[in-house]
Each structure stands twice: as C-alpha cells, then as structure tokens.
Amino acid sequence: MIYLSQLLGNPVYDCDGEKVGQVNDLGIATGEIFPRITSLAITGPGKTPFMISWRKYVDTFNEQEVRLKVVSTDIRFSYLQPDEVLIARDLLDKQIVDTRGMSIVRVNDLKLSDTSSSQLRLLGAEVGVRGVLRRISPKLERAVLRICKNLGKVLPERIIAWNYMDLLDRDLSDVKLSVTHKTLDDMHPADIADIIERLDPRLRGRVFAQLDDEHAADAMAEIDDDKAAEIMGDLDETSASRMLSEMDPDDAAELVSELDYDKAEKLLNLMGIKEQKAIRQLLGYRENTAGRIMTSEFVELPEKDRVCDAVGTLKGLDEDFETVHYVYLNNEDSQLSGIVSLNDLIVAEKTTRLSDIATKELITASPDDDQEDVAENISKYNLLAMPVVSEKGTLLGIVTVDDALDVLEEEHEEDLQIAGAPHSEGTEERPGHDFIMVLTHETWFFFWLIGIAALTMLYGTSMNIESVILSSLGLPIALLVAEDSVNYATNFFLEYDPDDEEAPSTAGFTFKGVVLGLLTAALSGSIAMGFFNALLSESDSGLQSASIAPVLLGTFGLAAGCIALSFLLSPIYLLVLRHRDKRNLETSGISLTIIAMIVTVVLYVAGFALFIASGLGI
Known part of the structure; x- marks a missing residue:
C-alpha cells in the first residue's frame, strides 16, 4: 500500500537515470469500482507541467522515486480524458460525501494499492488525523503512532472506500464515478437534505446540479425554508423552475413564499399552467393557516x-x-360527503358502492383555521390526513400528517426559543461558537463585568479596585433573579392561553410576582446581613476605616431593591409576549433576559451613583 502524499513531489527518472521532473498529480479512470491510475502529471524543468500515460511509460515506483520505461526523448505527452479525474487537484483537501456513513468529510490523503510493480489503483480516501500527520511528515505520523502505542491507545486509519464516495467540490455530473457507485441519487431525501444543510453554502447549488429533478425536489422539501430559498436563488431559473414543478404544491408554495417577488414570479411563469395554478392558489391563503399548508x-x-x-x-x-x-367522496352538490380508507377499499368487494363503506362522521378544517390547531387535531384523532373544505362544503385540499408534524416541530422550536432554550439546529462548530454558547448560558457573567466597568468609571480614583469589586458583589444575585423573573413570565405565557377562562388572571399573576419578589429580596437581604455581621465580628477596626462596611450595606441593599423590581416588571414582560404573539412576531426569551439584565445593571449603577453622591459610599 502507498499513499498519494508519499508520491507527490518525488523525482521522475527516465530509463537512463536522467531526471525528467517530479510527480505533480495522478489521473484515474472513474468508470471502475476501484479506478486504475491512468495518467502521471509531471512538473518538468522550469516548472513546465505535462502529462503522460501511466500504463505506457511507468516502469517502477516507490516512496522515493518513479522510473520510466523509455528515455526522455521518446516521451509523448497525453491529455486528460473526459472520464478521467486528477486526484490531487480534484479530491485532496476537498469535501466529499461518505454515502455509507451519511456524512460530509474532508479528504486528507488518498490510499493506493499497487497491484503490480507498475500498476496502481485508488482504494479510498483517508479522512482521519493520520492523513494530516502523514502529509506534514511521515516521521511525525510514526512518532505519534509510537506515543499512542505506549499509552495503550490506537490511532486507526479512517479510510472511505471509493465506492462509498461522492464528490462535491467539482462538477462531475458528466463523469460516471463508479459502475456500482452508491451516489447521492440513491440516498433518502432526508439524508441528502441533512448533508446539504451542513455544507458550505457555496457548494449546495453544485450538489443539486448533480441530482435529477425528482430527487432534487424531494431533498429540497426536506431542507429548512430559509436555506432552501438561498439554494434556489443560486440555481439558474430553468433548473429552479423544474425543481418547483416536481415538488408537492404545498412544499413548493412554502418555498416560493420565501423568495423575493421578482424571483418568485419568474419561476412561476416558467412552470406549467397546472403546477403554477396550484401553487398560486395556495399562496392566496394567509400564512400559518390550513390553506397555506394543504396540498391540492x-x-x-x-x-x-x-x-x-x-x-x-x-x-x-x-x-x-x-x-x-384516503379516497374522498362527494355528493351531487360537489360537497364532501365521506371518506374511504385504503384498508377499507382493499377488503371490500369490487362491486360495493363507495358510499356503503365510507366514514360519514368527518373531521374537517377550514382554510383559514390556524395551522397549529389543525396539526393538533390530526395528532389528537390519529389521522393520516385532514380534509380542508370551503364554506359550501367542497373539498379544497388536505393537510397530511407529515406537514402536521412539521408544524408541531416548528411551534415547539418557537416555544423553546421564547423560553430561552438554544435552537436545535445549526449547532455545527463555527468560529466564535464557544463564545456564543457562554454568552447564551452565562449571560449574567457578562453583565456583571459590564457593571464592574461602570462602577469603576463611576468611582474614578476615589476607591481602590477591592472596593469596586465589593460594591459589585450584589449584582450577580440581582442579575440571576432578573433572569428568573423573565422565566416566570415566559412559563406563564407558554402554559396559559389568555382566552382560556380557566387560566389564572393577569392580576393573580402580578400579585404572585410581587410576593415572590419581596420574599426573594427579603431572603437575599437576610443572608447578606448575616454575612455582613459575621465579617464585622471577625475583623478589626481597619475594616470600617476603609469604608468597606457602608459599601457592603449599599451593595446588598441595592441588590434587594433590584430583585423586588425585577418581579414587579414581570407583568410587563408578559404583556410584551402576548402583544407580539398576536401580531405573529417571534420573541426570544434570551432577548427579554438581556433587556431585564440591562435594566438591572442600569438601576444598580444608578443606585450606587446616588449612594456615592450622598457621601455614604466613601
């Protein structure tokens, strides 16, 4: 076995030992299970690149050199054929799809098999750390392997066989990769969508270009609407229009609604009249309604x-x-009169009238019904689809169970976002990811630092840094309680509908919040005073002479006041949530938490400013 990294840069000699150049790349014929190396790309004198036939000219090779069968004057150049790929240029350091593991990986090296002294075949791609180490230095790889062995650890190769690889970085749509190749077309649309969403945005359009229209449409329907709209914008209008035509009308309508008006009109006008009409009809209904998510x-x-x-x-x-x-039945007035399940249809006699085996007690929806209510009813009654009927009772479309699940998942994500939980998607590693995670989960810490900075500027040179830190000790408690007050409001908002007669009143919510605020403030103040008294009893008179005692009193007094005020503000947070919900505007619990903490820091620092101005803080 030999690796591409061990061949690149090696000298190439003719049969007389004269140096011809050095190895620059290898070409493969892609129409085989494990492709043969067919071409040798060489960098000659003066860095002149040229290519020769591997089979015709290469005699022997190893990790140090390549020997040719002929003298340099007998070499005839060749050219890359339509079914050939240069593996260093087109594979090395490129993203590929591991169609067996359903994941995206980067090629760090390529493993080759020497079937004879002069023949090579590509076995697969090394996507693990050993490929990186080997390319830096084979000695480094061996040293790391020895260290791992001494530690009782194994550092295995991560090889993806060629027949489980699919290329992404280069448009090879005209190249047959392998006669038994499991390509993207053979994967489930949900797996393709998952891979595409994790790709560099610049590569997403290229992947779709390699899929046929049907598979591309199925995969597009599984992708998040925002990302799908971006991909659609990168495709040429003809391809995008064909893809929309292949999609289910409800999925296509949802995607078109995410595009800008001019782009959407161009794509719709390129579609067939029938498909265009179906999509335009669905777009005529308001967002977040049954009419918008139903299929015709x-x-x-x-x-x-x-x-x-x-x-x-x-x-x-x-x-x-x-x-x-289901098969839906209509009467003479074209009204929906019954539903026949496929199970009933299969077991019934061929001559039986459909009306005799139909379910007449129908659960239907109006096109203006809220999509969440429809989805919940589909779940409640264990339906596979729910008919959507007009005021006259005619069947307009159906909402299928998969669309209902999408709605429920979307609503669940929104509820989590309101509650301040991290979003479930987009968790892949990216620059600044750790910082964002800390900011999301430990927001109070950053606002505490902001408070310390503000207090430092407020004190100026009148106090040392120890006193500044002491004056900020109560702020973390106030910030954490501010977050709790927002959680108190968001939990009430999520649990109770304002139109529900059995829900607690806003006045009751406010009263409970005030009581919680006062009790929390009193408890915090009591603990602080106990700590303060213990500190005084164990210290000498230097503590008081340094003015630390009044600073501590001011610190925990302000903290108690901020705590009480935080819960007094919780009804306002609740009103904000309800107001934005009525206008179908998303509100993140994290945003409300940040606002609450800003208010807390401002009040705390302003309180200390008054404290200092009164002469008590010095």
Missing part, C-alpha cells in the same frame, strides 16, 4: 362510484402523486 393533490370520486372504480383511479395515478391515504 388528493383523490376525490362521486359517492355513487364502486370500489372497482376507485381501484382503477388509484392505479392510474402518476408515480410522483402525493401519497394517498
């Missing part, structure tokens, strides 16, 4: 039809038709 693809038959008619209709549907769970 369903099977509807007259109630007088027989089972054999329904079976024939189902057999005649296109392969890409929305998944069918």
